[in-house]
Amino acid sequence: MERLEPRSGMRSRERKRLFIGLLFLSPWIFGFLVFQLYPIITSLYYSFTEYNLFTSPQWVGLDNYADMAQDGKMLSSLYNTAFMALFGFFPQLAYALGIALLLNQSVKGLSLYRTIYFLPTLVPAVAGSLLWIWLLNAQYGLVNQMLGAIGLPEPNWLMDENWTKPSLILMGFWGTGTITIMYLAALQEVPRMYYEAASIDGANKWHKFWHITLPAISPMTFFQLIMGLIGSFQYFSQGYVFAESSNQAIGGPGNSILFYAIYLFQNAFMFLKMGYASAMAWILFVIVLLLTLLIFKTSSRWVFYGGEK
Amino acid sequence: MKRHYRKKTFHVMLLLLLAFTTVLSACSGAGGTAGKPGEGGKVEIQLWSSATAENAKPIENAIAKFNESQDDIVVKTLSNQDHQKQLTAISGGSAPDIIVTQWNNIGPWSAAGAVQSLEEFIKRDGYDTSQIIPAALDRMKVNHEIFGLPISMSMANKLFYNKQAFEEAGLTAPPETLEELFAYAKKLTKKDAKGNITQMGFIPDYPWIDNVFWPIIFNGSWDDGSGKLTANQEANVKAIDYQMNYYREFGQESIDKFKSGMGGLETPQDPILTGKLSMIIGWENWYVEHRGEDKEVGVAPFPYPAANPELKGSGMVSPIAMFIPSKAKHQDEAWKVMQYLLGEDVQIEYSIEFGSIPVLTKALDNPKLTENQEVKELWDYYESAKNPNLKGFPNSIYINEYLQTLNEETEKALKGQITAQEAMDNVVNKMQPIADKK
Numbered sequence: 001m002e003r004l005e006p007r008s009g010m011r012s013r014e015r016k017r018l019f020i021g022l023l024f025l026s027p028w029i030f031g032f033l034v035f036q037l038y039p040i041i042t043s044l045y046y047s048f049t050e051y052n053l054f055t056s057p058q059w060v061g062l063d064n065y066a067d068m069a070q071d072g073k074m075l076s077s078l079y080n081t082a083f084m085a086l087f088g089f090f091p092q093l094a095y096a097l098g099i100a101l102l103l104n105q106s107v108k109g110l111s112l113y114r115t116i117y118f119l120p121t122l123v124p125a126v127a128g129s130l131l132w133i134w135l136l137n138a139q140y141g142l143v144n145q146m147l148g149a150i151g152l153p154e155p156n157w158l159m160d161e162n163w164t165k166p167s168l169i170l171m172g173f174w175g176t177g178t179i180t181i182m183y184l185a186a187l188q189e190v191p192r193m194y195y196e197a198a199s200i201d202g203a204n205k206w207h208k209f210w211h212i213t214l215p216a217i218s219p220m221t222f223f224q225l226i227m228g229l230i231g232s233f234q235y236f237s238q239g240y241v242f243a244e245s246s247n248q249a250i251g252g253p254g255n256s257i258l259f260y261a262i263y264l265f266q267n268a269f270m271f272l273k274m275g276y277a278s279a280m281a282w283i284l285f286v287i288v289l290l291l292t293l294l295i296f297k298t299s300s301r302w303v304f305y306g307g308e309k
Numbered sequence: 310m311k312r313h314y315r316k317k318t319f320h321v322m323l324l325l326l327l328a329f330t331t332v333l334s335a336c337s338g339a340g341g342t343a344g345k346p347g348e349g350g351k352v353e354i355q356l357w358s359s360a361t362a363e364n365a366k367p368i369e370n371a372i373a374k375f376n377e378s379q380d381d382i383v384v385k386t387l388s389n390q391d392h393q394k395q396l397t398a399i400s401g402g403s404a405p406d407i408i409v410t411q412w413n414n415i416g417p418w419s420a421a422g423a424v425q426s427l428e429e430f431i432k433r434d435g436y437d438t439s440q441i442i443p444a445a446l447d448r449m450k451v452n453h454e455i456f457g458l459p460i461s462m463s464m465a466n467k468l469f470y471n472k473q474a475f476e477e478a479g480l481t482a483p484p485e486t487l488e489e490l491f492a493y494a495k496k497l498t499k500k501d502a503k504g505n506i507t508q509m510g511f512i513p514d515y516p517w518i519d520n521v522f523w524p525i526i527f528n529g530s531w532d533d534g535s536g537k538l539t540a541n542q543e544a545n546v547k548a549i550d551y552q553m554n555y556y557r558e559f560g561q562e563s564i565d566k567f568k569s570g571m572g573g574l575e576t577p578q579d580p581i582l583t584g585k586l587s588m589i590i591g592w593e594n595w596y597v598e599h600r601g602e603d604k605e606v607g608v609a610p611f612p613y614p615a616a617n618p619e620l621k622g623s624g625m626v627s628p629i630a631m632f633i634p635s636k637a638k639h640q641d642e643a644w645k646v647m648q649y650l651l652g653e654d655v656q657i658e659y660s661i662e663f664g665s666i667p668v669l670t671k672a673l674d675n676p677k678l679t680e681n682q683e684v685k686e687l688w689d690y691y692e693s694a695k696n697p698n699l700k701g702f703p704n705s706i707y708i709n710e711y712l713q714t715l716n717e718e719t720e721k722a723l724k725g726q727i728t729a730q731e732a733m734d735n736v737v738n739k740m741q742p743i744a745d746k747k
Contacts, residue, residue, distance in 0.1 A: 052706075053400040054421035139505075139570025159565040249518070249716045254724070269393065271710045272417050 047279035052272040064279035077263040085232035088169040096176040100183035121177030129241035132171040161254035186220035218303045233288050236261040353383045354639045355405035357390040367662035375649050382642045399423045404634035406643040412448040412630040413708050419456040420706030425633040427455045430644045444626040444699040445668045451704050457632035461665040466624020467591030470607045474587040483609035490612045497587040506567040511588040513552035520715035521702045522625045523548040532703050538741050541733035549722050549729035593690040594664050600686045622696035666694050707743050
C-alpha cells in the first residue's frame with residue numbers, strides 16, 4: 001500500500017481516480033439522491049402540513065408535532081418500542097455474547113453447535129413469527145406444555161396484553177445468531193498473550209473476562225449497540241405478523257404491540273395522515289440520532305481499540 | 310489531456326443519467342393507462358381489481374364478455390392491484406379508468422378528491438339507482454353523494470351452528486332471540502376437571518371484534534347523517550354490553566385461553582367443524598361446502614333482541630365497490646362498463662362465480678338463482694337480502710380511523726377495563742373533532 005502524501009491539493013492522478021470512483025458510485029449516488037434524499041427532505045416539509053396524498057398539502061406549522069404530545073397512542077407506541085429496546089435488545093445482546101463465549105470453547109462438534117445457533121437467523125421474519133405463534137399457543141403450544149410440565153403458570157402469550165411483548169422478546173432471542181457470530185469473530189481476535197500474561201499474574205476466569213475479553217471486544221459491542229438500537233426503533237414485521245395472524249387489529253391486544261413504526265404505518269397508509277406520519281418519522285429520527293450520539297459520546301470511556309495507547 | 314479526460318467522464322456520466330431516466334420513465338409508463346385507441350379505432354381502458362388468482366376470474370370473465378358484446382371499448386383488466394398500489398396509482402398521474410376495491414376505500418379516497426362523483430352520470434343518463442339493494446348502495450355514498458357502485462356484496466345475517474353439538478345438548482331448534490342465544494351458549498359450554506373450557510357455545514367477538522355487525526343487530530348507528538356521531542347512543546352501548554355478558558359469564562381469561570387454542574377458520578382444525586365452538590356469525594361465503602340438509606353446519610336467521618321483534622332479519626352488508634378515479638382519462642367509457650356490470654344477467658353470473666350476493670334487487674328473484682341447484686346454499690341469503698333491516702357502516706373520510714377507534718375501545722370494554730358506555734363515549738369524544746374537521 002502506498003503512503004499518503006501530506007494533503008496539499010489533489011494531484012491530477014488522484015483527481016482522475018476520484019472521477020473513476022465517482023463514476024462507479026454514480027448509480028448509487030443517483031439512487032440515493034432521487035429515492036432517499038429527496039423523499040427525506042420532502043417528508044420534513046410534509047411534517048409541517050396536513051397531507052392526504054391527493055390534495056395539495058396544507059401548511060399547519062407545528063400542529064402535527066403539538067398533536068403528537070397529546071396523542072395517547074403515539075406515547076404508548078413509544079413506550080412499547082422503548083420496552084422492546086430496553087428489555088428485549090439488551091438482554092439479547094448479553095445472551096448473544098454468552099453463547100459466543102460458549103461457542104468459543106474448544107469442545108467436540110463445535111462447528112455443529114455454531115451452525116445450530118446460527119440457523120434460526122436464516123428464517124425470514126414473517127415465517128419465524130408464524131412458527132412462534134404456534135410455539136406460544138396458550139393451549140397447545142410447546143412452550144406452555146413445558147411450563148405446565150414443571151408446574152409453572154402458563155400465560156396466554158399472544159392474547160394477554162401483559163405477555164405479548166415478552167413473547168416477541170422471547171422470539172427475538174431465537175434470532176440472535178448474527179450477533180453471536182460477529183461476537184465470536186471478535187472473540188477470536190483477542191490476542192492469546194493477554195490471557196497468558198494474566199494467568200501468570202494469577203487472574204481467574206472472571207478477571208480475565210472482565211479485564212481482557214470485554215474491553216477487547218468493546219468495538220464490536222459498540223457496533224452492535226448502535227445497530228441494535230436503530231433496529232429496535234424500527235421494529236415492525238414481527239409485531240405486525242403477530243397481530244394480523246391472530247385476527248386482531250393492528251397493534252394487538254390492547255394496542256400492546258403497537259410499535260412506533262407500526263403506528264406510523266397506520267397513520268400514513270390506513271388513515272392517510274401523511275403529514276402526521278412524516279412528523280412521527282422525524283421525531284423517530286431525532287430520537288435515534290440522540291441515542292446514537294449519546295453512545296458515541298460515552299464510547300471513549302468504554303470502547304478500546306487494539307493498538308491504542 | 311486532463312481536460313479531455315474530464316470531458317469524457319462528463320459525457321459518460323451524462324449518458325448514464327440518461328439511461329437511468331429512460332429506465333425510470335419506462336417504469337412509470339408500465340403502470341400507466343392512458344387509454345389509447347386500440348385495434349380498429351376502439352378505445353382501450355383499464356380496470357384494476359384487488360382480487361387475486363381465482364378470485365379475479367369472475368371479473369375477468371365478465372369483462373371478456375363485455376369486450377365481445379360491443380365494438381367501441383376494449384377493457385383490459387389487471388388483477389392483484391392491492392390497496393397500496395391503487396393508492397399510488399390514483400394519487401399519482403397514471404390512474405386506471407375503473408377500480409374494483411373494498412367499499413371502505415371510497416370514503417377516504419373520495420373525500421380527498423381522488424374519486425369521480427357519479428351524480429352527473431346518473432342524472433345525465435337517468436340511471437335508476439333504486440334497483441340496487443339500498444344497504445349496498447348506501448356504502449357508496451359519502452355525504453349523501455354517490456361515488457361508486459357496488460359490484461357484489463357479502464352479508465352477515467345468519468347464525469351457523471354445529472348440528473351435532475346441538476343434538477348432544479338436546480337442543481332441537483336454533484335460538485330465536487339474543488337471550489336464547491346466551492342461554493344456548495351456556496348449555497353448550499363445557500369445562501374439564503381443571504376448569505379449563507373445552508367447548509364453547511358462542512364467542513361474540515370470534516373470529517374478530519365486530520364493531521359493525523353487533524350495533525346493527527341492536528338497531529344502532531354511527532352518525533345521524535348530518536355529521537353528529539352517534540356511537541354512544543343506547544342501542545350501540547347495548548350491543549357492546551350484550552357481548553360483555555359472555556365475558557362476565559365465562560371469564561375473560563378462560564375465553565382467551567380457549568380462543569388461542571382454536572384452529573383457524575375453514576382449516577381442518579376449524580372450531581365450528583370440529584365442534585369446539587357451536588355457533589358463529591354466518592357470512593354467505595363461509596362453510597358453503599358444509600351447509601345444507603345432510604351437512605354438519607346448520608343455518609338460521611341471526612337472533613334478534615326479544616324486546617325488539619321488529620329487528621328480525623337484521624344484518625350487516627359489506628359490498629365490493631367499483632369507482633372511476635377522478636384522474637381517469639376515459640370516464641364515459643368507464644361509466645358504460647360499470648352499467649354493463651350491473652346488468653341483471655351479468656350480476657347473476659358474477660354472483661354465482663364469485664359465490665356472493667348480487668346487488669340488484671330484481672336478480673334476487675331470478676329463477677337462474679333461486680332455482681339453481683348449484684347455489685342452493687345461498688337461496689336463503691338471496692331471500693333475506695331483501696330485508697330492509699340490512700345495514701352497514703357509514704362511509705366517510707375518517708372511516709378507517711373511526712373503525713379502529715371503535716375496535717380499541719370495544720376491546721377495552723370486553724376485557725372489563727371500562728363499561729360499554731364509557732367505551733362508546735371515548736369513541737365519540739375522540740372522533741367527533743375529527744369528523745367536524747372534514
